[in-house]
Amino acid sequence: MSEKIVTAAVLVIGDEILSGRTKDRNIGYIAEYLAGIGVDLREARVVPDVEEEIVAALNALRARYDYVFTTGGIGPTHDDITADAVAKAFGLPIDEDPRALALMRERYKGGELNPARRRMARMPVGAALVDNPVSPPPGFRVGNVIVMAGVPAVMQAMLDTAAKSIDTGTKMTVATIDAGAIPEGRYAEALGAIAAGDRETIIGSYPSYADGTFRNQIVVRGRDPARVEATRAAVEAMLADIRDARSR
Amino acid sequence: MSEKIVTAAVLVIGDEILSGRTKDRNIGYIAEYLAGIGVDLREARVVPDVEEEIVAALNALRARYDYVFTTGGIGPTHDDITADAVAKAFGLPIDEDPRALALMRERYKGGELNPARRRMARMPVGAALVDNPVSPPPGFRVGNVIVMAGVPAVMQAMLDTAAKSIDTGTKMTVATIDAGAIPEGRYAEALGAIAAGDRETIIGSYPSYADGTFRNQIVVRGRDPARVEATRAAVEAMLADIRDARSR
Numbered sequence: 001m002s003e004k005i006v007t008a009a010v011l012v013i014g015d016e017i018l019s020g021r022t023k024d025r026n027i028g029y030i031a032e033y034l035a036g037i038g039v040d041l042r043e044a045r046v047v048p049d050v051e052e053e054i055v056a057a058l059n060a061l062r063a064r065y066d067y068v069f070t071t072g073g074i075g076p077t078h079d080d081i082t083a084d085a086v087a088k089a090f091g092l093p094i095d096e097d098p099r100a101l102a103l104m105r106e107r108y109k110g111g112e113l114n115p116a117r118r119r120m121a122r123m124p125v126g127a128a129l130v131d132n133p134v135s136p137p138p139g140f141r142v143g144n145v146i147v148m149a150g151v152p153a154v155m156q157a158m159l160d161t162a163a164k165s166i167d168t169g170t171k172m173t174v175a176t177i178d179a180g181a182i183p184e185g186r187y188a189e190a191l192g193a194i195a196a197g198d199r200e201t202i203i204g205s206y207p208s209y210a211d212g213t214f215r216n217q218i219v220v221r222g223r224d225p226a227r228v229e230a231t232r233a234a235v236e237a238m239l240a241d242i243r244d245a246r247s248r
Numbered sequence: 249m250s251e252k253i254v255t256a257a258v259l260v261i262g263d264e265i266l267s268g269r270t271k272d273r274n275i276g277y278i279a280e281y282l283a284g285i286g287v288d289l290r291e292a293r294v295v296p297d298v299e300e301e302i303v304a305a306l307n308a309l310r311a312r313y314d315y316v317f318t319t320g321g322i323g324p325t326h327d328d329i330t331a332d333a334v335a336k337a338f339g340l341p342i343d344e345d346p347r348a349l350a351l352m353r354e355r356y357k358g359g360e361l362n363p364a365r366r367r368m369a370r371m372p373v374g375a376a377l378v379d380n381p382v383s384p385p386p387g388f389r390v391g392n393v394i395v396m397a398g399v400p401a402v403m404q405a406m407l408d409t410a411a412k413s414i415d416t417g418t419k420m421t422v423a424t425i426d427a428g429a430i431p432e433g434r435y436a437e438a439l440g441a442i443a444a445g446d447r448e449t450i451i452g453s454y455p456s457y458a459d460g461t462f463r464n465q466i467v468v469r470g471r472d473p474a475r476v477e478a479t480r481a482a483v484e485a486m487l488a489d490i491r492d493a494r495s496r
Contacts (some may be wrong), residue, residue, distance in 0.1 A: 001291075015452050018281030018289045021455065021467060027294065032268030041266045043301075044294040046275065076433040077453040079441035116436030134457070143257070153457045171265070185324040188364030192326035204263050204297070205325040206270065207384070209401045218268060218436075244376070 003223045006169035008034055009045040009061040012052055012182040013072040013079055014150055017046050024151050026071045033159060038168040039067065049073060054085035062089070062145055067166055069159070072150030074139065076116040082147060084139075087124035090142055096121045099129055100138055107136035123147075131161045141165070173225040175232035179205075182242055190238045191218065194231060200224065201231045251471045252416035257309040258292040261302055261320040261330055262398055263317055265294050273400050274319045281407060286305075286416040287315065297321060302333035310337070310393055315414055317407070320383045320398030322387065324364040325381035330395060331388075338390055344369045348386055349378055355384035371395075379409045387415070421473040423480035427464040430490055439466065442479060448472065451478045 010030050014023040022048065031041045056071075061068045073082030086102055086126045087094035100121040104113055118135035130139035130146060132154060133234040139148045139158040146166075148158040177188065184205055201222035207214045218235050222228045258278050264270040272294065272478060279289045290313055295301040302321075309316045321330030335342035348369040352361055368385035376385035380402060387396045387406040394414075396406040427435065432453055443451045449470035455462045464481050470476045 003440075015450065015469075016454055016467070017275070019280055019290065019329065019467075019469065020276060020289070021284045021422075021424075023273075023276035027265070028268060035268045038436055041268070042296060044266065046292040048290060075453065076435070078287065078443045079452050111272040112433070114433060115439070116440075118432040119434075119436075135462070149454055150455045151462075174267075176269075185360070185362060185365040185368075188324040188326070189362070189460075192364075195326045200400075201262065204269075204327050206264055207323065207399055209399050214383070214399075219264070219267075221263075221267065222353075236428035 002170075005036075005223075006039045006067075006167055007042045007065040008039050008046050008069060009042060009065045011054075011061060011068055012044065012046040012150075013070055013085075014046070014047065015048045016080070020049055025157055026150070029152065029157065030071075030120040031067055031084060031154060033163070034054075035172060038171040039166070040169070040172075045235060049079045051081055051085050051088065055084065055089045058086065058104065058145065062143065063072055066144060068145045069162075070145065070147050071155050072133045072152050074120065074137070074149055076120055080119075083123050086142055086145060086147055090124055092124040092142065094122055095125050096130070097123050097127065100140075101190040102179075103129070104136050127163075130158050133157050133161075143178060147221040162221075170209045170223045172221045172223060173228040175228055176217045177220070177232060177239065179218055179239055181213060181215055182239060183214065184216050187218075187238065187242055190242075191235065194234045194238060197234075198227060198231055201227050203231065203235070214246075250418075252286075252417040253471075254287045254315075254415055255290045255313040256287050256315040256317060257290060257313045257318055259302075259305055259318045260292065261292040261297065261318055261333075261397075262294070263296045263304060263327070266318075274398070274403055277400065277404060278317055278319075278407065281411070282424075283420060285411060286339055286419040287414070288417070288420075295325045297329060298337065299329055302330065303337045306337040306393065308332060310391065314392060316393045317410075318393065318395050319403050322368065322385070322395060322397055324368055328367075331371050334390055334393060334395055337393075338372055340372040340390065342370055342372050345371050345375065345377070345388075346389075349399050351377070351386060352384050376413075380408050381405050381409075386402065418471045420469045420471060421476040423468045425466045425468070425475055425480060425483050425487065426465055427487055428489060429461060429463055432463065432464050435466075435486065435490055438490075439483065442482050442486060445481055445482075446475060449475050450480065451483070 127140040371388045375388040452467045
């Protein structure tokens, strides 16, 4: 089976996440979305609205992964500095993009397109537009970096557009097995032995806690559906043995 | 006014966040918690359960910030590799900690303390324990790195314990001003002028979107309450001018 791997990182830009004011919902959304189209999210970072921090993170991530998706910092206010940071990271000049400006002229009525809003047409020279069906200014893409809004509804619409132009890989097959109230410590050794037997499938054990009890799920992931299925069956058999031993 | 700045980063360790299976709730919780005790969260990263990734992120972050809080990867299963990664990052040996083991011996009954669970007593030699009132195994601290569980309820309990032993700085004073339905693009220029007038206070403009409309909040933050108050008043006056101009 020929497997293709495409990787990505998310860069969340915004003081509001680091100050605790806003709870990020974009990392989780993008993670799930990319998994669904066959792109592996390998890393996420949150940085403040500070140009050198954004530039450093962008350059680290874009060199390492096939794609970088940024969220935040593309509005009309003084704290929106993402476009300038992306231009600086790529060593590109930044200018008002005539296509973006034309779009915004259509979408803003009367005198609405003031200088602050016009700033949102500024992007690194050579950028491709990422359409925004929710509000007037578009996102953009430069090289492997896709620049999106921070507001979840706008980001999600832009991601739908951007996803059409990216390369995708072999999707992960995922099997989730409910271990219920069997404690992790009870099955850890046997699960480790199953994991050691097939390095191509990834097994994770995930506890959750509510009302004073832990409940666990075991997740098997891999690009070869047959191997995922074989590992899933081995995990189910292992859990059945533990349940049997308990009921005896 | 003498201001003291203490900084931190969060390192979330776990494939389940990057695959989209689990939505992280720890970054937002820690961000808000640290802001409340006078610690500035400056960066957050999410990395997979891969030792060299964890080590690289730890070494980048611990060199740069006063504290690093990690979440995840300290359970009994094969995918829990945080303790080993932390030991490697510090170049320390790892071994069963006698205090941790004693605690776990008290807390696990009968034959429950099997080899998989005993693994949770392994930590870098010289680590301090971070008490865990929710489940038997403790977290730990090495140098400026505080290692906590990934399950939110357990992480939160460990953070309460860990916070007692960290240095804290001057808390940020925060003023939130509701701009309601006034569009960002309408006040952006005037807000930028206010921001340029006082570089010590940080002004953010945060749109949210629901039911087809954007609503905005302006947040003013700074360590000097008097300056925050002056900036807040200037922002309120600016918004009042815009509302007046509209109603004329």
